[in-house]
Amino acid sequence: MARKRPCRVCGKWFEPHPRAGKRQRACGQEDCRRERHRRACVAWHEQHPDYDRERRLRDRVRVDATVGEPLARDPLAEIAWDAARDAVGLEAAVIVEETGKVLALWARDAVRQQAAEITRKLAKVLPRPARDEIAAGAGPP
Ligand SMILES: [Zn+2]
Numbered sequence: 001m002a003r004k005r006p007c008r009v010c011g012k013w014f015e016p017h018p019r020a021g022k023r024q025r026a027c028g029q030e031d032c033r034r035e036r037h038r039r040a041c042v043a044w045h046e047q048h049p050d051y052d053r054e055r056r057l058r059d060r061v062r063v064d065a066t067v068g069e070p071l072a073r074d075p076l077a078e079i080a081w082d083a084a085r086d087a088v089g090l091e092a093a094v095i096v097e098e099t100g101k102v103l104a105l106w107a108r109d110a111v112r113q114q115a116a117e118i119t120r121k122l123a124k125v126l127p128r129p130a131r132d133e134i135a136a137g138a139g140p141p
Contacts (some may be wrong), residue, residue: 001020002015002016002020002024003022004016005024006027007025007026007027007032008036009026009027009031009032009035009036010026010027010029010032011137012027014027014028018139020037020128033101038125047127055081057087060080060087061079061080061084062079062080063077063078063079063080064078065077065078071133074104075100075104075133076097076100076101077096079100081097084097103131
């Protein structure tokens with residue numbers, strides 16, 4: 001069990017909770033816990049000064065486009081490009097947007113290539129009648 005210690009907020013001595021032990025710095029009073037939490041938040045924000053600005057920017061440039069089939073959606077439509085341009089400038093936004101288009105086309109072609117490869121391999125493995133049934137679109141009897 002941790003020994004009694006002074007509360008860093010009110011200064012009164014308290015007995016730390018057995019599970020918190022040495023980590024507990026404030027007594028159990030509501031005001032002291034709130035003040036300790038507030039100070040911890042201030043310290044965290046001093047260590048992560050860009051966190052809120054970054055989060056707000058992410059919210060601004062991201063469009064909720066979760067409607068429809070995932071693969072039928074245009075991934076580039078999930079970015080608010082006008083907000084991105086405002087944030088990083090015209091040149092950087094255009095480069096990022098064009099890079100996104102190249103990657104989207106590359107991904108589409110890679111998937112098509114894989115599908116064709118799988119079809120070719122299956123044709124070698126499946127017996128001839130099964131292939132004919134698949135080609136005819138026949139289901140189980
Ligand atoms: Zn206290």
